[in-house]
Structures are given as structure tokens and as C-alpha cells.
Amino acid sequence: MKKAWLSALLALTVAGVGSTAALGEGALRVFLGTETISSDMPASKADSVEALVNKLGGFVDYDSRTGKLQVVKPNVNIIVIEGIQQTRNKNIVFSNPVKGYSDKNVPRTFNVFVEVDEAPVAKDLRMQLVLIGPDGKEVSKGKEWKYSTQNANSFYFSEPFVSTKLEAYGNYKVQVQMKSEKFNSYVVVGENTFTVGR
DSSP states (O other): OHHHHHHHHHHHHHTTOOTHHHHSOOEEEEEETTEEEEEEEEGGGHHHHHHHHHHTTOEEEEETTTTEEEEEOOEEEEEEEEEEEEOTTSOEEEEEEOOEESOSSSEEEEEEEEEEESOOOOSSEEEEEEEEOTTSOEEEEOOOEEEOOSSOOOEEEEEEEEEEEOOSSEEEEEEEEEEOSSSOSOEEEEEEEEEEOO
């Protein structure tokens, strides 16, 4: 009997179900940095927690073997402005924050400045800016930026949106999306809005 039980347990482990399914579900330990957020959540909630964390602009690093779920939440600041200049002594000068435009169907040029702190540690961290219209559809997408954050996980970049036609009245979102070799899907880690219309 013991040999049959061990064989069944091994089969469950190899299949990815794990031993906790046979003996009772294991506990999921959730961490943000070094702080424990929860230690009594059932392990079956890992996918739900990941979906929630992604919607909140973070990533999840889950080790099913130990039950440790690490939440990685980058700190992202976004400014939408008319222009950015860098002086000879490397100072960055911003001009006129964009709060909105009164008329639609006019090609607009604006810049987006993004500052990232506490980015996930990755060899190949990828980011892109996406402009979302009032209807929730993509209006424009910037280039894909690539960073290595193995030595430093803070950086900034700026990108212009040139002659972008804003065809509807309402609120537009500029989203910063991020992924890496460890986190395969783009996640919205920050956004800023401006309005077209009165």
C-alpha cells in the first residue's frame, strides 16, 4: 500500500499538481519586498493573485515548490509635456505639461517622460508607450525600449508622439507597458491621462 501511495504521489508531483493536492492544499506566502503580506492563503489562489497584481501594475514571481509568491511593483512616474530639452551640463528641461487640447482631429505633437525606480531585475527588460483613446482602443504605440537592470534598476527615458491625430473627444491614456524574460506578457505599470474637449 505504501509503495502505491508513493507512486501516486510521485505521479502527482511530476504532473505539476504537487503533493499538497493529495494531502491538503499548501499555503501561499505572499511577499512585497521583504515584508510578508499573507501567509495563510491557499496555493490554488496563485493565478488569481497574479492576475490581480498584473492589473495593479506589478509582476509576480511564484515558486510553487516553496509556495513563495514575490510581488514586484516598479515605481513609475509619467509626465506628458509639450517638449523636453537637455542642456550642455545634462540638465533636463521640461516645457508646458499637457493637460488637454480643446479640439479633436488636429495632429498633435507631445513628449512623454518616464522615470522608473525599482524595476524588476532582468537582462532584457522591455518597455513601450501606448496611447489609448477614449473608446479603449490603441491610437498609437511607441518603440520598444530595452534595458538591462542587473546592475541598476532605476532609469528614465523620453519619447515623442509626432503629429498624432486625436480623433475623438474624451480622456486619452498614455500607458507604460513592461515585460522581461521572466515575465512574458506586457503589463501596464503606469499611466497618465489628458483630455481632448472642453
